[in-house]
Amino acid sequence: MEETTKPQATTERPASGEAAPIIRFRGVHKSFGDKVILDGLDLDVPEGQTLVIMGPSGTGKSVTLRHVIGLMQPDQGQVEVWGKDVNQIARKELVALRKRIGYLFQDGALINWLNVGDNVALPLRENSKLDEAEIREKVEHKLELVHLPGIWDRMPGELSGGMRKRVGLARALITDAELILYDEPNAGLDPEMSGSINQLIAEIADTLGITSVVVTHLQSCVRVVADRVVLLEKGRLVVDLPRDEFLASKHPRVRSFLGDDPD
Numbered sequence: 327m328e329e330t331t332k333p334q335a336t337t338e339r340p341a342s343g344e345a346a347p348i349i350r351f352r353g354v355h356k357s358f359g360d361k362v363i364l365d366g367l368d369l370d371v372p373e374g375q376t377l378v379i380m381g382p383s384g385t386g387k388s389v390t391l392r393h394v395i396g397l398m399q400p401d402q403g404q405v406e407v408w409g410k411d412v413n414q415i416a417r418k419e420l421v422a423l424r425k426r427i428g429y430l431f432q433d434g435a436l437i438n439w440l441n442v443g444d445n446v447a448l449p450l451r452e453n454s455k456l457d458e459a460e461i462r463e464k465v466e467h468k469l470e471l472v473h474l475p476g477i478w479d480r481m482p483g484e485l486s487g488g489m490r491k492r493v494g495l496a497r498a499l500i501t502d503a504e505l506i507l508y509d510e511p512n513a514g515l516d517p518e519m520s521g522s523i524n525q526l527i528a529e530i531a532d533t534l535g536i537t538s539v540v541v542t543h544l545q546s547c548v549r550v551v552a553d554r555v556v557l558l559e560k561g562r563l564v565v566d567l568p569r570d571e572f573l574a575s576k577h578p579r580v581r582s583f584l585g586d587d588p589d
C-alpha cells in the first residue's frame with residue numbers, strides 16, 4: 327500500500343506563552359524491584375500533537391503510557407494530565423479524566439463473547455446514562471469513523487487482526503476521547519494492514535483534532551503519523567525531535583536504533 331507522508335505540523339516547538347501541555351511528566355521514576363525503568367523522565371505533549379515514542383524493547387514505553395491514565399503510579403515525580411496530578415486527584419476525578427482518554431491496547435482487547443457493537447458500546451453502558459437508541463447511534467458513528475460500518479453483529483473471532491484493532495479504536499473513541507494512547511498499533515499486522523492502521527491514526531488525529539501518543543518500533547508508522555518523535559532509553563529521553571529531523575538525524579542513538587532498515 328502506498329503511504330503518504332503527513333505534512334509537518336507546526337506544534338513541535340510551542341512558542342512560550344502557549345497553553346500548558348496536555349501531558350506533563352516531571353522527574354518520573356519507576357522501578358520494579360531493583361530494576362529501574364523510568365529514571366527521572368520529563369516529557370510534555372502539547373494539545374493537538376501526535377507524539378511517537380520509540381525505544382528498545384523493555385525500555386518503559388508501555389509503562390509510560392500506563393502512567394498517563396493512572397494505571398501505574400510513579401515512585402517519585404509527577405504525572406499531570408490537563409493540569410491535574412493523576413496520582414493526587416480523587417478517584418471520581420480520575421474516572422472523569424479517563425473518560426477523556428482512549429487507550430488502544432496491542433491486541434485491541436476485545437471481549438470475545440460480545441459482538442462488535444456491544445464491545446464498542448461497553449464504556450457507554452458502564453459510564454453513561456444514554457439510552458439504547460443514543461448508544462446505537464454513537465457506536466455506528468464510531469464504526470463508520472474507523473471504516474467498518476454495519477458490522478455490529480459480527481463476533482471478534484470472525485475479524486482479521488486489522489479489523490480487531492479498528493474496532494478497538496472505535497471503542498477507545500466512543501466516549502469522545504480528546505487524547506488517545508496507542509500501544510504498538512501495528513503489532514501482529516501484515517504490512518498492508520499496518521499501513522491502513524497508520525493512515526487511520528493520522529486521519530483521526532486530523533479530523534478530530536485529537537492529541538495522540540503512539541508507541542511503535544516502525545519507521546513506516548513514524549512517517550505517516552508523527553509530528554514529533556522521542557527516543558526513550560534507560561528511562562530517559564535521549565532524543566526529542568520533529569519527525570523529519572528525527573528520521574534524518576545523525577545522532578548515534580537514532581542511527582543505531584533505526585539502522586538503514588526502512589521498517
Ligand SMILES: Nc1ncnc2c1ncn2[C@@H]1O[C@H](COP(=O)(O)OP(=O)(O)OP(=O)(O)O)[C@@H](O)[C@H]1O
Pocket residue numbers: 358363381382383384385386387388389390
Ligand atoms: N507490572 C509490572 N511488574 C513488574 N515489571 C514490569 C511491570 N510492567 C512492566 N514491567 C517491566 O518493565 C519493563 C518495561 O516494560 P514495558 O512494557 O514498558 O517495555 P516497552 O518499552 O513497552 O517494551 P516493548 O517494546 O518490548 O513492548 C520490562 O522489563 C517489563 O518486564
